[in-house]
Amino acid sequence: MLRVGDLQKSIKFYTEILGMTLLRQKDYPDGKFTLAFVGYGDESNNTAIELTHNWDTDSYDVGNGFGHLAIEVDDVYIATDSIKKNGGKILREAGPMNAGKTIIAFVEDPDGYQIELLGPKN
Numbered sequence: 001m002l003r004v005g006d007l008q009k010s011i012k013f014y015t016e017i018l019g020m021t022l023l024r025q026k027d028y029p030d031g032k033f034t035l036a037f038v039g040y041g042d043e044s045n046n047t048a049i050e051l052t053h054n055w056d057t058d059s060y061d062v063g064n065g066f067g068h069l070a071i072e073v074d075d076v077y078i079a080t081d082s083i084k085k086n087g088g089k090i091l092r093e094a095g096p097m098n099a100g101k102t103i104i105a106f107v108e109d110p111d112g113y114q115i116e117l118l119g120p121k122n
Contacts, residue, residue: 002113003060007034007053009110014038014049017088018071018107018115023048032056060111068106068114076103076119083107 004010014020015038023043025036032055039048049069073079076094084090091114092106103119 001050001052002109002111003057004051004053004111005057005059006110007036007051010051010053011036011038013088013109014051017083017086019082020049062112066113068116070116070118072118072120074120076105076117079117080105080107 002010011022011025015022020038020040023037023039025034027034034053034055036051036053037043037048038051039046080090080094089108090105091108092104094103094105094117096102097104102121105117107115107117109115
């Protein structure tokens with residue numbers, strides 16, 4: 001679960017820039033928050049990310065305990081090109097990781113969460 005300051009901006013990032021689908025969304029008026037779930041396919045067979053928007057909070061400190069999310073993609077170079085074309089922020093261009101041959105890249109979502117893109121396992 002990621003706490004997000006602007007739910008629509010975050011949904012747009014995960015769906016339009018990373019290519020996920022908005023799987024479901026529900027408001028909880030008594031708790032003053034909304035939950036939205038995004039992912040690459042039906043939750044019965046795929047992982048989903050829960051985006052939590054507390055209505056009275058517009059930003060969060062990511063903190064020093066969180067590292068990053070990691071998503072495996074078919075081609076990291078193509079994925080980063082697509083993310084750039086759609087207005088996404090690239091933190092580390094696609095290329096081999098320091099300690100091996102795996103191709104990786106890092107992008108950042110609207111709330112400052114880092115997402116590592118990993119090439120397929122060799």
